[in-house]
Amino acid sequence: MDFLKKQESVYEEIKNTKNPVWIWGAGSMAEVIEKRLNEHGIFPKGNFINLSDIEVDNEKLWQLKELEETGNRIDVIVGHGKLDLVKNLKNCNIVDEIYVLDSPYEQYWPDVKAIKKLEDLMLKGEIRERIYDNKSYECVNKYVEFYNGKMENNFFEEVELLCEDMFEFEKLNLTENENYIDVGAWDGDTVIEFLKYTKGKYNKIYAIEPDDKGYNMLSKKFKDSIRISLLKMGLSSTKKTLYSSKSNTQSMHLIDSGEGKIVECNTLDYLLDNNIIENKPTLIKTAVPFMDLDVLRGAEKTIKMIKPRLICNISCSYKEISSIIEYILGLNLEYKIAFRYRLPVPTQLLLYAF
Structure with a gap:
């Protein structure tokens, strides 16, 4: 299975999840991830961060602690290079699955x-x-x-x-x-x-x-x-x-x-x-x-x-x-x-x- 086929299988898994899907972050990579998800018929519930020292001024961007207070189970999507983040999120009691989208930018897609x-x-x-x-x-x-x-x-x-x-x-x-x-x-x-x-x-x-x-x-x-x-x-x-x-x-x-x-x-x-x-x-x-x-x-x-x-x-x-x-x-x-x-x-x- 080559890289792009492997990525397609990840989108299929996300599409079939029973939980609401949330994207970690709100930067340029998060925007591209949302675009890729939308292209595959997947529409995330929103974005969140777990950086308590950052003030959130965006109705679509949540703090992780706010999601935890709801008690609802979620699945999370993160971009490449977030290994420490993945380890931390695995310890969160409301997170069931974490999906990593490697290289969501076409700039890095292989030939x-x-x-x-x-x-x-x-x-x-x-x-x-x-x-x-x-x-x-x-x-x-x-x-x-x-x-x-x-x-x-x-x-x-x-x-x-x-x-x-x-x-x-x-x-x-x-x-x-x-x-x-x-x-x-x-x-x-x-x-x-x-x-x-x-x-x-x-x-x-x-x-x-x-x-x-x-x-x-x-x-x-x-x-x-x-x-x-x-x-x-x-x-x-x-x-x-x-x-x-x-x-x-x-x-x-x-x-x-x-x-x-x-x-x-x-x-x-x-x-x-x-x-x-x-x-x-x-x-x-x-x-x-x-x-x-x-x-x-x-x-x-x-x-x-x-x-x-x-x-x-x-x-x-x-x-x-x-x-x-x-x-x-x-x-x-x-x-x-x-x-x-x-x-x-x-x-x-x-x-x-x-």
Whole structure:
């Protein structure tokens, strides 16, 4: 049974439950979960949280303690990456069943051919020589097993395959002289991780984000930071015009045509050649849905000249995982490749090149 068929079986179970169905949470993932449920003819009773320190100002959003006071039995639906939450809810005396919807976003839905290509690639001798350690193989195997529908338990239990944050991977060897480029910086979460890990000891940060909402959040957080430059633009393999879209995905992404906002894209090489980015990067992170490979191609001159360390959230570009690995190794820069998870969910598979 592959991933999508396995998910369909979960919807069938939910459809046949006798209890009212409630969704935990009220954020973007909860909205997508409700949409998926509605598509399958399932209409939840409402949403709840179990965070007593948060004031609820929404007639559809309940506190767990309010549901407990009714005494009614319920079933609960949560999104991926909520393992601690699931454990806590199992101890709730009104909860009968808990259903986990892994990867409700189409952004992360697997491509059968891409998964098979990744399996085959990892068996090649010339690739195996460049993979850093056995943990990297375990990470990829988890990813493949999950999307092939072969995983019986929670996606993730082996905490040693996790990085507490993106920058703790030992082979990064961060110093006080880092020039960090964050491509797909969104609201600054990975910039904050970088600042925390380096304890503020670095040379320069460039945070690149084309989305209005994300860029506005970046500006509020870092507008007074002298060593952090914010760039509102898209990056690609060439200079081009793209359009914003958020159709069936967790985050905004860029497409060739559409009715979304026009986003002018450039290449990382162009930004460096024209001193828009003045410092040669020592570390580049990409998390750009469907476009990580394009971003890397647009930085080829820079990568060949400097050989910065690379971090790619490759599950954002699930159809191109194998191509990204082949591209980096094909640069003939003697990069080693490692894989780790940032969170215990399949959408957080990180590739490190060093």
